[in-house]
Amino acid sequence: MKRIKCSQILVVLALMAMSACRDVNKKAIISETAGTNMQTPMESTLQQTNFDTIIDGRAVKLYWLENKDLKMAITNYGGRIVALLTPDQDGNYVDVSIGYSSIKDYVDSDETYFGATIGRVGNRIAKGKFSLDGTEYSVVPNNNENALHGGENGFQDKVWDAEQPDTKTLILRYTSPDMEEGFPGNLTVKVTYSLTDNRAVRMEYEATTDKATVVNLTNHTYFNLNGEGSGSILNHSLQLYADQFTPVDQGLIPTGELKNVKGTPFDFKDFNTIGSRIDEEDRQLAFGGGYDHNFVLNGTKSNGMNHAATVVGDLSGIVMDVYTQEPGIQFYCGNFMASENTLKSGAKDDYRTAFCLETQHFPDSPNQQDFPSITLRPGEVYHTASEYKFSFR
Ligand code: BGC
Numbered sequence: 438m439k440r441i442k443c444s445q446i447l448v449v450l451a452l453m454a455m456s457a458c459r460d461v462n463k464k465a466i467i468s469e470t471a472g473t474n475m476q477t478p479m480e481s482t483l484q485q486t487n488f489d490t491i492i493d494g495r496a497v498k499l500y501w502l503e504n505k506d507l508k509m510a511i512t513n514y515g516g517r518i519v520a521l522l523t524p525d526q527d528g529n530y531v532d533v534s535i536g537y538s539s540i541k542d543y544v545d546s547d548e549t550y551f552g553a554t555i556g557r558v559g560n561r562i563a564k565g566k567f568s569l570d571g572t573e574y575s576v577v578p579n580n581n582e583n584a585l586h587g588g589e590n591g592f593q594d595k596v597w598d599a600e601q602p603d604t605k606t607l608i609l610r611y612t613s614p615d616m617e618e619g620f621p622g623n624l625t626v627k628v629t630y631s632l633t634d635n636r637a638v639r640m641e642y643e644a645t646t647d648k649a650t651v652v653n654l655t656n657h658t659y660f661n662l663n664g665e666g667s668g669s670i671l672n673h674s675l676q677l678y679a680d681q682f683t684p685v686d687q688g689l690i691p692t693g694e695l696k697n698v699k700g701t702p703f704d705f706k707d708f709n710t711i712g713s714r715i716d717e718e719d720r721q722l723a724f725g726g727g728y729d730h731n732f733v734l735n736g737t738k739s740n741g742m743n744h745a746a747t748v749v750g751d752l753s754g755i756v757m758d759v760y761t762q763e764p765g766i767q768f769y770c771g772n773f774m775a776s777e778n779t780l781k782s783g784a785k786d787d788y789r790t791a792f793c794l795e796t797q798h799f800p801d802s803p804n805q806q807d808f809p810s811i812t813l814r815p816g817e818v819y820h821t822a823s824e825y826k827f828s829f830r
Contacts, residue, residue, distance in 0.1 A: 477508070477522060477530050480501070480508070480510075482538055482781055482782075483499060483510055483519060483520060483538060483781065484538070484539075485498075485499055487538060487539035487540065487541070488512055488514075488519075488539065488540050490540050492514060492540075492544070492596050493596055495596040495598075496596075497512060497513060497514045497540055497596055498512065498513060498599065499511070499512050499519065500512070500513070500599060500601055500607050502601075502604065502605050502606065502607055502630065502631070502632050503604055503605065503632070504604070504605045504632040504633075504634070506523070506524065506632075506636045506827070507521070507522065507523055507632045507636060507638065507827065508520075508521075508522040508530070509521050509522070509630070509632060509638060510536075511607055511630055512540065512543070513596060513597045513598070513599040513609060514540055514543060514544075514595075514596055514597075515543065515549075515552075515553040515554060515592065515593035515594060515595065515597075516553065516554035516592065516593075516595075516597045516609045516611070516628050517536070517543070517551065517552035517553040517554065517593065518534050518536070518552035518630075518638075518656070518658050519534075519536040519537070519552060519781070520532050520534060520536055520781065521533050521534040521638065521658070523636070523755060523827040524829070525753045525754060525755050525829055526753075526754045526829040526830070531662075531663070531664040531750075531753055531755060532664055532665050532781075532782070533660050533661060533662050533664065533665070533750075533755060533757070533827075534552055534658050534659065534660060534665065535551050535552070535658075535659035535660070535661065535665050535780055535786065535790075535791045536551050536552050536665070536780065536781050537551065537778070537779075537780065537781055538780075538781040542778070542779070546777075546778050547777065547778075548774075548777070548778055548786065549593050549594065550586060550593055550657040550659075551657070551658075551659055552656070552657065552658045552659070553592070553593035553656070553657045554592050554593065554597075554609070554628055554654065554655075554656060554657075555586045555587060555591060555592060555593065555654065555655045555656065555657050555795070556586075556587050556591060556592035556613070556626065556652070556653075556654045556655075557587045557591070557592065557613055557617075557618070557620050557624060557650070557651070557652055557653075557654075558576075558584075558586075558587055558620070558651055558652065558653045558802075558803070558811065559586055559587070559653045559654065559655040559657075559767075559795060559797045559798075559800075560585065560586065560653070560731070560767060560795070560797060560799075560800035560801070561580060561583045561584065561585050561688075561689055561690055561800045561801055562576055562583065562584045562801055562803060562804065563583055563688070563690045563801050563804050564578065564582050564583060564584075565577060565578045565582075565583060565584035565588070565619070566804075567651065567803035567804055568803075569621065569649055569650070569651065569803070569812065570649055572621075574619055574620065574621060575619050576588040576618050576619040576620065577589045577618060577619060580689075581688060582688065583688055583689075583690060584618075586657070587618055587620075588618035588619065588620075589618065590618060591618065592611065592613070592626075592654075593657070595611050595613075597609035597610060597611045597628070598610045598611070605631055605632040606629065606630070606631045606632075607629070607630045607631075608627065608628075608629050609627070609628045609629075609630070610625075610626065610627050610628075611626050612624065612625045612626070613626065615647075615648065620650055620651065621648045621649065621650050622646035622647055622648035622649065622650035622813075622815075623646065623647045623648075624644055624645070624646045624650060624652065624813075625644060625645050625646075626642070626643070626644045626654070627642070627643040627644070628640065628641070628642055628643075628654070629641040629643075633824070633826075635826065636826055636827045636828060637760075637824040637825060637826035637827070638824065638825045638826075639822060639823075639824045640656050640822065640823050640824075640825075641820075641821075641822040642654045642819065642820065642821050642822070643818060643819060643820050644813065644818070644819035645813075645815075645817070645818055645819070646813050646814070646815055646817075647815055648815065649812060649813070649814045649815070650812070650813055651802070651803045651811045651812055651813070652811055652813045652819050653797055653798045653802060653811045654819075654821070655763075655767075655795045655796055655797045655823075656795065656796075656823070657793060657795055658793065658825075659771065659791035659792070659793055660748070660757065660791060660792055660793070660794070661750070661790055661791045661792075662748060662749065662750025662753055662755040662756075662757060663750045663751065663752040663753045663755075664750075664753065664782075665780055665781065665782045665784065665791075666780055666782035666783065666784030666790075667752065667784075667790075668787075668790060669712070669787075669789055669790055670711055670770065670771065670789060670790060670791060670792050671710065671711050671712025671715065671770075671789060672710050672711075672712060672751040672752075673710065673711050673748055673749060673750055673751055673792070674708045674709065674710055674711075674748065674749040674751070675705050675708065675709060675710070675711050675746065675747070675748050675768075676705055676706070676707065676708045676709075676746065676747045676748075677705035677706070677732050677745070677746050677766070677768065678706075678734060678735050678737045678743070678744050678745060678746065679698065679705070679706075679732035679733055679734050679735060679745075679766070680697060680698060680699075680706065680733070680735055681695045681696060681697055681698060681732070681733040682695075682696055682698055682703050682730050682731060682732045682733060683695060683696070683730065683731045683732075683733065683765070683799055683800065683808075684696045684721055684730075685721065685724055685725065685729075685730065685800075686724065687724050689724065689725065689729060689800070690800070690801050691731065691799060691800055691801050691805060691808075693805050693807060693808075695733055698732075701719065701721070702714035702715070702717050702719050702721075702722060703721065703728075703730065703732075708747075708749075710751075711728070711770055711792065715727050715728065715770070725772060726772035726773070727770050727772040727789070728768050728769065728770045728772075729767075729768075729769045729770070729772055730767070730768060731765045731766070731767050731797070731799050731800050732745075732765060732766050732767075732768060733764065733765055733799075734761070734763070734764055734765060734766060736764075739760055740760065741762075742760035742761055742762055742822070742823075742824065743760065743761050743762065743763070743764075744758065744759075744760055745759040745760060745761050745763075745766045745794065745796060746758070746759040746766060746768075746794050747759075748792070748794070749830065753829070754829045754830050755827060755828075755829050756827065756828045756829055756830055757825055757826065757827055758825075758826040758827075758828070759794050759796065759823065759824070759825055759826075760823065760824045760826065761796035761821075761822070761823040761824070762821045762822050762823070763796040763797050763798060763821055763823065764798060764799070764809050765796075765797050765798060765799045766794055766795065766796050766797065767793065767794070767795040767797055767800070768792070768793070768794055769792065769793040769795070770789055770792045770793075771788065771789040771790060771791045771792055771793075772788075772789065774786045774787060774788050774789060774790060774791065775788065776788065794825075796821075796823040798811045
């Protein structure tokens with residue numbers, strides 16, 4: 438293993454300053470040699486001390502996972518991915534996930550979902566209300582009149598217990614108390630992050646409850662496959678293995694219909710750039726301010742999972758394939774990003790400089806009888822897994 442010299446540190450600092458300029462042609466060059474143990478600039482940027490703190494009386498830390506291909510930083514505050522480093526075709530590590538460089542930024546920022554574990558119910562519940570076994574429950578609305586991502590203080594704000602059994606695995610546990618955010622039942626949740634031998638980040642979720650409840654867990658990483666801070670994602674190419682999506686109303690609540698994507702800007706059955714049709718006149722695009730919709734996965738099986746999406750970074754050639762056991766995926770392309778926050782690369786979180794592919798059951802499922810159910814009962818085990826696999830072309 439090579440030792441980092443002072444001159445190398447200066448080069449690294451210069452590169453970081455350059456990336457803050459957000460020149461679209463500039464990739465977030467991370468290291469000379471991928472696959473070695475050499476510390477990348479992102480690792481030096483993410484100071485452990487900026488993540489060591491106590492929240493709600495519980496210790497918060499930054500954990501690094503690493504295998505021969507990937508490196509990933511996760512904090513147990515919100516069970517969130519802070520950095521995800523994958524090599525491009527030249528072997529340079531690129532940080533493809535958006536995040537902040539300190540816990541303070543995560544706590545203070547108005548955008549609280551970067552990289553986070555989302556729960557108890559991902560995406561929207563209309564007016565925050567739902568009935569289960571004849572009882573009506575109310576979740577505090579936090580997105581106009583609707584509840585988004587588990588209400589005001591969802592799982593992204595919780596400190597999870599962390600256990601790192603080996604260098605490529607992190608297990609996070611959280612027990613959400615009965616009626617937290619208005620949801621019934623004590624829900625015991627376990628999330629396992631791991632780096633697999635075939636270049637994937639695997640997320641595995643388990644939950645049990647002591648009262649009937651609703652559960653729809655996901656991860657909310659914002660990706661830019663050219664590297665955090667490298668500009669728009671509109672030239673990324675996207676393929677979604679979905680013939681249908683769930684149209685929404687103005688508040689982004691599904692109408693209940695499953696609409697065929699054929700002949701619409703939502704047809705990503707073949708590769709298309711994210712931006713090629715985003716400005717077309719289309720009611721659904723207008724409601725979402727762009728893409729912010731759930732796609733109904735065809736169920737194209739690969740290793741026992743649904744192949745959900747393939748995305749290619751136009752500048753880096755980095756490819757991300759998403760696989761999941763979930764029936765749907767929320768494709769959100771950063772329409773609400775507003776340059777209000779400074780990211781770990783020094784860049785701002787500019788409009789549409791990241792996209793999310795959140796594997797999930799469909800939004801507003803508790804109120805939509807024809808959607809797959811998200812009810813979990815005592816004695817049942819909620820179990821689901823998703824993988825984000827990286828390669829390059
Ligand atoms: C939602 C968006 C929301 C974003 C928040 C997505 O899952 O669908 O409407 O703005 O999360 O980061």
